[in-house]
Amino acid sequence: MNVKKRTLKQKRAALGIVFILPWLLGFVFLFATPLIQSLHFSFNALKVSPGGGYTLDFIGLKNFKDALYVDPNFNRLLTESVTGMAWNVPMILFFSLFAAVLLNSKFTGRPLARAVFFLPVILASGAVASAQASGLIQMTGSSEVAQELGLAQTGFDPLIVVDLLAHAGMPDLLIDYIVDAVQRIYEIIRSSGVQILIFLAALQSVPHTMYEVAKMEGATPYETFWKITFPMVSPLILTNVIYTIIDSFTDSSLTRMIYTTAFQSQNFGLSAAMSWIYTFVISIILVVVGALISRRVFYNT
Amino acid sequence: MKAAAMKNEKVTVQLYKARNITTGALWSIVRYILIIGISFVIVYPILKQISVAIKDKSDIYNPTIYMIPVHFTMENIRLAMDILHYGPLLRDTLLFVVSTTLLQAASCALAGYGFARFSFPGKNILFTFVILTILIPSSTLMVPMYLHFRNFDVLGIVHLFTGKEGINMLNTYAPSLITAGLANGLKSGLYIYIFRQFFRGMPGEIEEAALIDGAGGIRTFFRIMLPNAVPPIVTVLLFAFVWQYNDTFYSSLFMSQGNLMAIKIASLPADANQYLPALLGVGGGTNVKADPNHVSMLVDTGILLAIAPLILMYLFVQRYFVESVERTGVVG
Numbered sequence: 035m036n037v038k039k040r041t042l043k044q045k046r047a048a049l050g051i052v053f054i055l056p057w058l059l060g061f062v063f064l065f066a067t068p069l070i071q072s073l074h075f076s077f078n079a080l081k082v083s084p085g086g087g088y089t090l091d092f093i094g095l096k097n098f099k100d101a102l103y104v105d106p107n108f109n110r111l112l113t114e115s116v117t118g119m120a121w122n123v124p125m126i127l128f129f130s131l132f133a134a135v136l137l138n139s140k141f142t143g144r145p146l147a148r149a150v151f152f153l154p155v156i157l158a159s160g161a162v163a164s165a166q167a168s169g170l171i172q173m174t175g176s177s178e179v180a181q182e183l184g185l186a187q188t189g190f191d192p193l194i195v196v197d198l199l200a201h202a203g204m205p206d207l208l209i210d211y212i213v214d215a216v217q218r219i220y221e222i223i224r225s226s227g228v229q230i231l232i233f234l235a236a237l238q239s240v241p242h243t244m245y246e247v248a249k250m251e252g253a254t255p256y257e258t259f260w261k262i263t264f265p266m267v268s269p270l271i272l273t274n275v276i277y278t279i280i281d282s283f284t285d286s287s288l289t290r291m292i293y294t295t296a297f298q299s300q301n302f303g304l305s306a307a308m309s310w311i312y313t314f315v316i317s318i319i320l321v322v323v324g325a326l327i328s329r330r331v332f333y334n335t
Numbered sequence: 336m337k338a339a340a341m342k343n344e345k346v347t348v349q350l351y352k353a354r355n356i357t358t359g360a361l362w363s364i365v366r367y368i369l370i371i372g373i374s375f376v377i378v379y380p381i382l383k384q385i386s387v388a389i390k391d392k393s394d395i396y397n398p399t400i401y402m403i404p405v406h407f408t409m410e411n412i413r414l415a416m417d418i419l420h421y422g423p424l425l426r427d428t429l430l431f432v433v434s435t436t437l438l439q440a441a442s443c444a445l446a447g448y449g450f451a452r453f454s455f456p457g458k459n460i461l462f463t464f465v466i467l468t469i470l471i472p473s474s475t476l477m478v479p480m481y482l483h484f485r486n487f488d489v490l491g492i493v494h495l496f497t498g499k500e501g502i503n504m505l506n507t508y509a510p511s512l513i514t515a516g517l518a519n520g521l522k523s524g525l526y527i528y529i530f531r532q533f534f535r536g537m538p539g540e541i542e543e544a545a546l547i548d549g550a551g552g553i554r555t556f557f558r559i560m561l562p563n564a565v566p567p568i569v570t571v572l573l574f575a576f577v578w579q580y581n582d583t584f585y586s587s588l589f590m591s592q593g594n595l596m597a598i599k600i601a602s603l604p605a606d607a608n609q610y611l612p613a614l615l616g617v618g619g620g621t622n623v624k625a626d627p628n629h630v631s632m633l634v635d636t637g638i639l640l641a642i643a644p645l646i647l648m649y650l651f652v653q654r655y656f657v658e659s660v661e662r663t664g665v666v667g
Binding site: 046047048049050051052053054056057058059060061063064065066067068069071072075080082088133136139141145147148149150151152153154155156157219220223224280283284289292293296297302305306309310312313316317320 | 363366367369370373374376377378380381442443445446448449450452453454455456458461464465468469470471472473474475476477478479480481482483513514516517518519523527552553556577584588642645646649653654656
C-alpha cells in the first residue's frame with residue numbers, strides 16, 4: 035500500500051491540507067470562481083432569465099467605457115471616495131494612536147474609559163451607524179429645525195479656532211484640516227475603534243525595560259514617546275493604515291452605487307465592470323501606501 | 336560650609352520634587368479632561384436616544400426640555416416593538432447570527448491551525464490568497480455570488496439527478512451558513528489571520544509531547560490546542576457576532592426579505608410612517624399621516640432597541656474584548 039510508505043513529513047503535510055480543506059473548498063467555489071466569473075461578466079451584457087439561469091452576450095470593453103465615460107456619477111464618486119479616504123486616514127490614525135497612548139497610561143477609572151472607547155467597535159458598522167446618523171438628523175423632524183437647534187445648542191464657533199491658528203502662522207490647508215477634524219470628531223472617533231485596539235495591543239507589547247532605561251538616562255516623556263513608543267508601534271501603523279483604507283471602502287457611497295447598479299437597474303455587467311475598476315484603484319493605493327510606509331517602519335528584531 | 340551646601344542640595348531636591356508633582360498633577364487633569372470629553376462624544380448619542388425613548392409625545396414641542404423629559408412614558412418602546420415585531424425579530428436574528436458566528440469561528444480556527452503548524456506544498460501561496468480575500472472588496476464578488484446562490488448547483492450535481500435548474504437559496508439562511516462554514520464569510524480572512532498568529536506563537540513542544548503520547552493530529556488539535564486557544568476564540572466570536580449582527584451588505588444581498596434586525600432597521604422609518612396611525616387607532620387610510628416628529632421618535636427608539644442586545648452583551652464581555660485582543664498576538 036502507498037499509505038504505509040509515506041514519511042512522517044508527508045503525513046503531516048496531508049493532515050495540514052485536511053485542516054485547511056474547508057477553507058480551500060470555500061476559496062475555490064466561493065472566492066476564486068466568483069472572482070473569475072465577475073471578470074467574465076464585466077466583458078459581457080448579462081441577462082437574468084426568470085427560471086434561474088442567465089445568458090451572456092460578449093460586448094468587449096463597452097461596460098468599462100460606460101462606467102468611465104457614460105455614467106454620470108461613477109467618476110465623481112470614485113474620486114470622492116479616494117480623496118475622502120486620503121483625507122480621513124491621517125485623522126483616524128492620529129486620533130487612534132493618541133487615544134491608545136492615553137488609555138495605556140495608568141489612572142483610576144481606566145477600565146471604564148476603555149469600555150467606553152471601544153463602544154464604537156460595536157456600534158459603528160452597517161445599519162446601526164447609518165440609521166443612527168439619520169436618526170440624529172430626524173430627531174427634530176425637519177432639517178431646518180435641526181440646523182437651528184444645532185446652532186443654538188453647540189454654541190461652538192469654529193471661526194474662533196481658525197482665527198487663533200491663523201494668527202499662530204499656520205498654513206491655510208493645515209487649518210482647514212484641523213477644523214474639519216474637530217467638526218467631524220464623532221465620525222472619526224466612530225471609525226477608529228479597531229485601530230485603537232490594535233495600537234493598544236502594540237503598546238502593551240513594548241518591553242518595560244526600555245522605558246526604565248530611558249527614565250534613568252533622563253529622557254522627558256516627549257522624547258520617550260518619539261524615540262521609543264513611536265518606533266516600536268510603527269509596524270502597526272502600516273497594519274492600521276491598510277485596515278482603515280479597506281474599512282473606508284467597504285462602506286463607501288461607491289459600493290452602494292455598484293450595488294444599486296446591479297440590483298435596481300439590473301445592469302449586472304456594468305456593475306461588475308465598475309467593481310473591477312474600483313478593485314484596481316484600491317489595489318494600486320494599497321501597494322503604493324504599503325511600499326511607502328514599510329520603508330520607514332522600524333522592526334525590532 | 337559643608338552643612339550649607341547640603342542644605343542647598345536638600346532645597347533643590349525638594350524643588351525638583353515639587354515640580355514633578357505639579358507637572359504630574361497637571362498632566363493627569365489634562366488627561367481626565369480629554370478622556371471625559373471623548374467619552375462624552377461617544378456616549379452622547381446613546382444618552383440622547385434613551386432620553387427620546389422615554390419621552391412622551393407631548394414633550395416633543397417643549398423647547399425647555401434638555402435630555403430629561405417632563406412626562407415619562409413607555410409608549411414609544413411599546414409602539415416601536417409593535418412595528419418591528421421585536422420578539423420574533425430578535426429571536427430570528429440571534430439564531431441566524433449565532434449559528435453563522437459559530438460556524439465561522441470553527442472553520443477559521445481549523446484553517447488558521449492548518450496554516451500555522453503544518454508545512455505542505457503551496458502553503459505560502461495559499462496564505463497569500465487568504466490575505467487576498469481580506470483585500471478584495473466584496474462588491475466585486477457580489478453579482479456572481481448572487482447568481483450562484485439563486486441557482487445553487489455544485490458542479491451540476493443537482494441538474495444531473497433531478498434534471499431541473501439549481502436550487503434557489505436566496506432568502507434562506509443557507510448562503511450565509513455555507514459561506515461561514517467554508518471560512519469565506521464576512522471578514523473570514525481576518526479571523527484566519529488571528530488564529531494563525533496565535534497558533535504560531537504556541538510552543539511546538541506541546542504538540543511533540545502529544546504525538547509521543549500517541550495522540551493523532553486531529554486529536555491534538557481538539558484536546559490540546561483548542562482548549563489553550565481561548566483568547567483568539569473569544570476575539571473571533573465577539574467580532575464575528577458583532578459584525579454579523581450589524582452587517583447590511585451580505586444580508587441584503589442574500590436575504591433581502593429576511594427577518595433580520597439590520598434589514599428591518601433600515602426600513603423602519605417607512606414602516607413607522609405606514610403603521611403608526613393604525614396603531615394609534617386613528618384609522619389606516621392613505622390620507623392619515625403620522626406626525627413626522629413622532630415617527631422620528633419611534634425610529635430612534637427602534638434603533639435603541641436594535642443596539643440594546645449588543646450593548647447588553649458588551650457590558651458583560653467588554654473585559655474579554657480588550658484583554659483577548661492583547662493576548663491574541665495579532666501584533667506579533
